[in-house]
Amino acid sequence: MNRALIVIDVQESFRAGGLWETISDPKITDRVDRLVRLARRAGDLVVWVLHSEPGSGNAFDPALGHVRVMDELRREEGEPLIHKTAHNAFTTTNLQQLLTERGIRELTVCGIRTEQCVETTTRVASDLGYGVTFVVDATATNPIPHRDAPAGLSAAELLADPRTLSAQEIIRRTEYVLAGRFATLATVAELEAAAGAEA
Template identity: 35%
Template sequence: MQLDDTAVLISIDVQQGFDLRPSGPRNNPDMEAHALALLAAWRAARRSVVVVRHDSIQPGSPLTPGTPGNALKRGFEPQPGEPLITKHVNSAFIGTDLETRLRAAGVRQVVLFGIATDMCVSTTARMAANLGFDLVVVGDACHTWSQHTPDGALLDGETIHRVHLTTLNSEFGRVVRTAQVIQALSPSAQAGAGHTAP
């Protein structure tokens, strides 16, 4: 794969409260390891990162501001100069200045990862594509959980994860693996990197 020289990496809702989620088992236990490797390589290439955090307004949510669950997981906090976008709904573009920041910085491509594949990652990804951004989703740096279907059957998290990545790849952008992005960040592939964060 090739990365645009304006590409911005967006980390979505990698928060401690999701470890407290009263739901079925999650898929992709290696998600955090992949995401940390991705962040390290991206920052080493001096490319821009935006961190998104969900500040829930739902009563009793483990992501409520001021509670331990609202905090970002260790290693996923924004570094100096990296903006923190806080949101209250699934899409990081609703009720925030994310789009304004990206437009002002001349960003053409967004690279997304985070939690959960089928919820805030998918919603943000679809909106990004509809807004005209070139969309890349790092599939192995996302995860979700098993859930019950409307008729009461249990659908495993890996199936939900794969279905959402499949539709994103079919219609909205490209789904890639962490290793592909890191390879694209190699010194021979990163001419033009080093622009400032949006």
């Protein structure tokens, strides 16, 4: 086994945070679960990463109970669970050590948010010399307010502002900046088809 699936921040914090209704794919757990099952069948390591902001009082504060894998997904015994406090999954964790100890050089990444923690992890992993597959349809994100928008917009206000960058545009731009530079892009179906061809 020299590959790992990194499941990034597919956690209940996002549902508790107030903007879940704007998420690009409310059923992201369906595709993430397909990737997890695919990785397990191949004998690949599955690593679960959760974002944590201790003491913040928000949905990412572990004291509030939302910093846990989304309820539809199941982590199996022996699959590492890592808590990070930075955007990427490497800087504040032992992820690189964990991967090095197992001889893993190929990563498949998925999770929430497309352009934030998943993209940032992809870029850092590429710079560290890992081959990275970014599974674009197993990521999700929210629209981003304009830099001059007031803080604390409701979902309705965010969507009503014509300056808001849509989730679909964020995903499209992320594909453009990662492909051929930091990662190979793939869909869940493409990876499933490739695994079937190898079997």
